[in-house]
Amino acid sequence: MAANTFGDAFRVTTFGESHGVGVGCVIDGCPPGHHLDLAAIQAAMARRRPGQSALTTPRDEEDRIEVLSGVEADTGVTLGTPICLLVRNQDARSSAYDEWHHIYRPSHADFGYDAKFGVRAWQGGGRASARETVGRVAAGALAEQLLTARFPDLRICAWVERVHRIDAAAVIDPGAVTRALVDAHPTRCPHPATAAQMEAEILAAKKRGDSVGGYVRIYAQGLPVGLGEPVFDKLDALLAQGFLSLPACKGFELGSGFSGPDLTGLEHNDPYHWAPPTSDVGRRTSDVPKMTTTTNRSGGIQGGISNGMPIDGRLVFKPTATVLKPQASADDGGNNVELQAKGRHDPCVLPRAVPIVEAMTALVLVDCWLRQRAQVGDPWPGLRGPLHADGGPSPA
Amino acid sequence: MAANTFGDAFRVTTFGESHGVGVGCVIDGCPPGHHLDLAAIQAAMARRRPGQSALTTPRDEEDRIEVLSGVEADTGVTLGTPICLLVRNQDARSSAYDEWHHIYRPSHADFGYDAKFGVRAWQGGGRASARETVGRVAAGALAEQLLTARFPDLRICAWVERVHRIDAAAVIDPGAVTRALVDAHPTRCPHPATAAQMEAEILAAKKRGDSVGGYVRIYAQGLPVGLGEPVFDKLDALLAQGFLSLPACKGFELGSGFSGPDLTGLEHNDPYHWAPPTSDVGRRTSDVPKMTTTTNRSGGIQGGISNGMPIDGRLVFKPTATVLKPQASADDGGNNVELQAKGRHDPCVLPRAVPIVEAMTALVLVDCWLRQRAQVGDPWPGLRGPLHADGGPSPA
C-alpha cells in the first residue's frame, strides 16, 4: 500500500529521512552470482552527491555505502537474497530548519505530509528531500551492472538539455553523447558553449537567492526488443511513474512528445525497416537482419514495448522551491505568515538530477527484463531477427 | 508480473482482445454496500464507444455491460467481492486485417507484441487496441461513484484542448468547464468556436486518409488533501503511469509542466494562504480555515500529495497511427514491404480519449483514497483545517 518500493521482479525499497540516521535501500530479487562492483556503485553515488561544485548545495556528504546483506563477504558475489545498502547522514544540520517547524515552505512537500500523516519530519524535507534518491542511485547502479552484463550494447545516458530559458536541444546529437562528455562540465550539459551559458545562469540565480529549473534528456541505446508489460506497466508508463516520482519533476514526454501533434499521422509514423545482417546497426555487427525504424518519433517504445530503437525522452524539473528571498506562506496553526528561508540549497537541481534519471531508467529496464524472463524466458522469441521467416534467417 | 492490473487497494484487471469474444474487467477491493449505478456506468461507456460521430471510427459497438459478479442481484449493492464486468464484441470484422497478418503497421504495437511474445492477436491490435479501455472506463465510472459519495465536491473533468495545430488553451477557463459543456460538441472541446475549427481539421485529415493528434487537459476540483503515496506512488507519478499506459499517449505534464522553467523559483512558487472559514472556496462554505495556494503552478500536487487545489494536467496524444495511405513497412519474415491500410479507424482519438482520461483519473484517486484509509484512517488528520492550531479551530 504505502509505496516505498519500486519494481516487481527487481524490487527496490528505499528508506530514510534527509536529517535522520541515514538513507538507503533494500533490493529484493537481484539475480544471484553477480560480482557486485561496489566501486562502480560508489562512483554513481559521487555523481549524485551534494557539494560537487558551486552549482549545487554545499551540504557535504561523503555518501559512503555500507553493504549490510545479500553479498558474499569474501567474493562480492550476490547471493540472490535482499541486498541492504546504507548511507549514514553526516552533515545534517537540523537546527537550520528550526524556524520552519510550523511553517509550510511554498511548493515544498511540508503541507502535504502534514495533511496526509498528521506529522512530518520537518527537518530538511524528510522523505521528500532529494536525499531519498541515494537509495535509488545505488540500486540503479547495480541494475545497470546487471543489464550491461546481459546486454553489452546497452548505454543509458542522460544530460541537462535546458536550464531556465537556455536550451541546448538543437545543438546536441543524442546518439553521440557519452557520460564522459556529460560529466566534463559541472552543469552536465554535453555542449560546452551552452553549458557555460547555463552555468552563468545558475550562478546568477544563486547570487540573487533565486533558483532555476530546466529539462533533462534521457537516451538509452542498445536495448533488446520486447521490454515492457502491456497494458498498465508499459515501458513508457513505468518510466513516467519513475520519473514523476522524482522530486521536482513535473512532466515527461517520449519521442516526439508534446510536439507530436504538429505532424499528421502520415508524417509522424516511424516506417519499419529490416537492416541487413552485415550492417553495423549498434556497436556490434549482427548476423541476422535487425528491425529498425527510419525515424524514431516513437522514442523507442511502441504499444508500451521496446522496439530496439533508442529510448528517447525528456523530463522537466521545476525551479528549486527553496529560495532565499522572503515569501508569503502559512503555518500549521491557521496563520498566514512571511517565510524567510536561509541555509543551504541547490539553486538548480538539474546537474544532480542526471545520474538519478539514469538510475531510475536502469531500475525500470532491469525490472522489465526480469519480468520478461519470467513470462517468456530468456532469450525470448524475436530477441533478434525476424520471427516468422520464410526461407530466411531463422529466429534467435 | 504481467501487468494487466492497475491499482493497489482498488484493483482493476482488464482482459480481452479487440477482435476476440469480448473485453471487460474485474474490480477487486471495491467497498461493500455501495448502490452501483449501472446506468451511470453505461452512460460512461456511451461516451467512450466508437461510432458516436463522423469524427470517430464507424465501428459499431453497443458496448452493453453485463455484471457477472460482485453485486447483489436484487438490490444492486456491491458485495465487497470481485466485480466482473463484460462487454461482448459485436462488430469485429477480423477479415479486414487479413492482409496485415504478417506486416507490422508503422507506429503500431504489432512488432512489439511479436518481439515480446512470439505471437500476437494480429486482428485489430489485440490488447493494444483502444478497445482495451472499455474495462477502464467501466471501472472508472464505478470509481467516480464511490469518490463522489465520499467527497461530494469532487469534479473530474477532461476536455480536448488542442487538435493538430489548433490550440484552445488560451481561451478556456479550466475552473468553469463542465462535462455538459465538453459534450456539447463532438470534438469535446468546450470552446465552441475553436471546436468548430478542430472539427474541420479532423474531417479534412479523414478525407485525406490521414490523422491528427492533440492535447487533452485534465482538471479535477474538490479533492481532499493528503492523497498520494510517497515516494514511488506519488499522486502525480500514478497519474503519469496511468496516462502513459493509454494507447497513443506520449507525454504528461502537471501544473506549469514544460513551461515551468520559463520562471525562476521565486516566480514559480505557489504561496500558501489560509482562506477564512466563511469564504466559499469550493462549491461549499467551510466552517474552518482552508488551505489554498494563491497560484497553482504545482497543479494541485506537491511532494506527490494532493494539496486541495485542483489537479491540473495535460496529456499529449500522437496522431493516430492508422492512416489510409501507402506506407513503407516490414513484415515478420525479414522483408521490407509497402503497406496499404484500409478499413475503419479514428482520424483523431482525442474526443474519445476524454472519458478514458477521466476514468483513469478516477481509478488513481479512488485507489489513493483507500490506501490512505488503510494507513491513516478515514477521516484522516488534516483532512480539513489547520493541523496544529493554537487556540484556533480544532483539527477534524
Add this chain to the structure above:
Amino acid sequence: MAANTFGDAFRVTTFGESHGVGVGCVIDGCPPGHHLDLAAIQAAMARRRPGQSALTTPRDEEDRIEVLSGVEADTGVTLGTPICLLVRNQDARSSAYDEWHHIYRPSHADFGYDAKFGVRAWQGGGRASARETVGRVAAGALAEQLLTARFPDLRICAWVERVHRIDAAAVIDPGAVTRALVDAHPTRCPHPATAAQMEAEILAAKKRGDSVGGYVRIYAQGLPVGLGEPVFDKLDALLAQGFLSLPACKGFELGSGFSGPDLTGLEHNDPYHWAPPTSDVGRRTSDVPKMTTTTNRSGGIQGGISNGMPIDGRLVFKPTATVLKPQASADDGGNNVELQAKGRHDPCVLPRAVPIVEAMTALVLVDCWLRQRAQVGDPWPGLRGPLHADGGPSPA
C-alpha cells in the same frame, strides 16, 4: 488488498458468487505460445463438478468453460495476455436459501461476511461456496499443462486418505498412486477395499442428514530442484496458504508433519545421497548424478525450496458444515434461533476436494517456476547434477 488473486508471476484472479451469474477467473502472466488444451481443462472441471455420484451434492452444473480472452481463436495458442475463463451458473436455486437470509448457518462463512462487509450474498454462500473453486481448477489445469510441457516427469496426484475415522494411510504406497487409480472409485481413495468402507460411511452420514470430514494426501513427483522463494514465499508456505484458503480445510502438514516430533533430530534428518548417473531415479534415466535423500521426512522441501524429492503433504477437511438436522444458531438481528437446514449439500467434500488440491498445487508450482525464471533464469544453476564438481560432471 482484497485478495481474490493468487500468485505473483502466474496470477489467477477468481470471481463470481455461488448463485450469481457465473464464476470464473482471469489468468495473467501465462507464458505465450502454449497450445491450450481446452478439453483437458474441461476434463478437470468434470472431476470437480457436483453431481458426479451419490456422494456429492445433486446440484447439476455442466460447468462448460467459455474462453473470453487471451487465446488465439483459430489456433488455440496462448497470447501472453490475460485469459478470462467463464462458467455460467445453471442450477442455482436461490429460493432454497430464503429462510436463511437472516440466519447465520453454524460454522459457515455467513456471519463472517456480514461482520466484514455489512452485506453478503446469502444465497448458497456466495464467494465462500466451494463453487468459487471453479476458477482455481480451470486455472490449475492450465498450469499443469505448462508445467508438464517443461518438466515432463512431473506428476501431481492427490487422493482421499481418510474419511471420518476410516484411514487408508497405512495401506497406500504414495509413489504408486495414479489419477486413474484415484478416479476408479467415487470416493477418490485409491485403495478399493478402504474406499468401499468410506463410501458406506458417507452414505450413512447422508442418510442421517449428517456429514463427515477427512484427509487428502497430496503427492507430487518429478519436481525440479530450486522451486520456492525464501523467506516468506517458501514453497511449503505458499502451499499452506493455498490449501488453507480452500473451503473447509483446517490444516496442512508436510512430510513427517505433526508426527515429526516423535523422532529425534538424528532419527528425523534425511541423509543426502548422490544417485549415480546411470540409475533410474525418476521415470527417466539421467546422465549426471542426481541428488536424492534416502528418506523423505522433509516432504520434498527444505528451507522452503524443493530438493527434487516428492512433495508429500496432508490436508484436513472438516465435516461439511451444512447438515439437515435442526441446530442452535443466531440471526443478524440479535436473536438466538433454531435453524432447520434443507436443500442440497455434499455429505462429504473430500472426493471433490481432490482435483481442487491438485489444481492449487499446480498453481503454486507454476508460479514458483516463473518466479525462479525471473530471478535466476531457465535453466537455472543446479537444475540437474552437482553444482561445484571437481573433475566430476559439469553443472547443467
Add this chain to the structure above:
Amino acid sequence: MAANTFGDAFRVTTFGESHGVGVGCVIDGCPPGHHLDLAAIQAAMARRRPGQSALTTPRDEEDRIEVLSGVEADTGVTLGTPICLLVRNQDARSSAYDEWHHIYRPSHADFGYDAKFGVRAWQGGGRASARETVGRVAAGALAEQLLTARFPDLRICAWVERVHRIDAAAVIDPGAVTRALVDAHPTRCPHPATAAQMEAEILAAKKRGDSVGGYVRIYAQGLPVGLGEPVFDKLDALLAQGFLSLPACKGFELGSGFSGPDLTGLEHNDPYHWAPPTSDVGRRTSDVPKMTTTTNRSGGIQGGISNGMPIDGRLVFKPTATVLKPQASADDGGNNVELQAKGRHDPCVLPRAVPIVEAMTALVLVDCWLRQRAQVGDPWPGLRGPLHADGGPSPA
C-alpha cells in the same frame, strides 16, 4: 517476485544473513502518529535472542536494535514512512562452518539454496537461519503495539505445548495462559510440572548431541470480527503461510484441525449465540449483544474471517536439523560423504519459537486490520453487535 516481504498494507521486508554484517527489516505502511515503544521492541528481542538458557544455542547476541528511519528522533513518533530496524551481528564465528563449505547438512537448506541460486551463504545457514526472524520479531512487536492501541482486549499468546513425546495439551487451559506464565519457565511451557519434564528431555538430547522437536500452541483472544480477506488471503491462510515460512515449521492446524474428522458435522459445528449486552464476554463489559459460538472448533475463523472467538491453532516444529553426531551426507561436487557437525546449536527450537510465532501472528493481524480499513473503513459494519437489528440495538 523474490519474497522477502510479508504483508500487503503493513509490509515487512527482512534482510540479512546469519553471519553477515547484520539482520533487520524495513516496515512500510506503518500508521503515523504512533509513539513507538522501543523498549517493548527490545524486550521482544530479548525473548527471541539466543543464549537465554542452557536449552538454547550459546551464541551470544545482544540484539540491540538501531532505528535507522521512520521515527521522529525527539518524540519517538512514527512518521508514516519506512521504518528500518537494524541489529548488527556480533558473535558470528564463521570459521566454525569452514568444513561445511562444500557439504550439504542433512535436512538443512544448504542444498536448496545451492540448487536455486548457484551460490549460498554457507556460514550458518545465511537467510535460512532462525537469525532471519530478528526482523520479524522486531516488526511483530511494533505490530502488536499498534493492534493493542486499537483493540485493547487483544491478547496474543503462544506457548510450548509439546516437546518430543511430552505433551501438555491436556493439562493447559488456553484461555488462562499469559505471557508471564509462559516465560516463568525456560521451556516456555506454562504448566510447570510438564515443563520440567520437557526441560529434562531437551537437556538429555543436548547431552547426546541430538535434538528434539514439538508443538507450539497459538491463542489470540479479544480479536475484532471481520479480519481476513476472502478468498486467497483468508485469515487462516495467511497465518498458515506465515507459520510455514518459519524455519523448521512443518505444519499448522486451526481449531479442531487434524482431529476434526473424528466428529461428524453435527457434532463439529459451532452453534452461534448472542451473548447478552450485560455479560462479560471478554475482559470488558459490552453494551450491545456480542456474537459468540458455544464451542470453538473453528478456531476463531470461519470462511477465512475472524468471528470474534479466540484464534486457536497449533504449529509443529521438526527436531533441529543440526546434531553433533556423524551423519551420511553429500557434497556439492557429486560425492557422498560423512558429516561431523560441531559448534553451537539449539537442541530444541521450541522455546525461542514462541515469541516468533506471536510476532508472526501480530504481523498477520495488523495487516488484515489495515486492509479491512482500506476496503470497508474503520470502524466497519458489524464490528460490534447485530448488523440488522429490528428494534434492537443499532449497529456500531
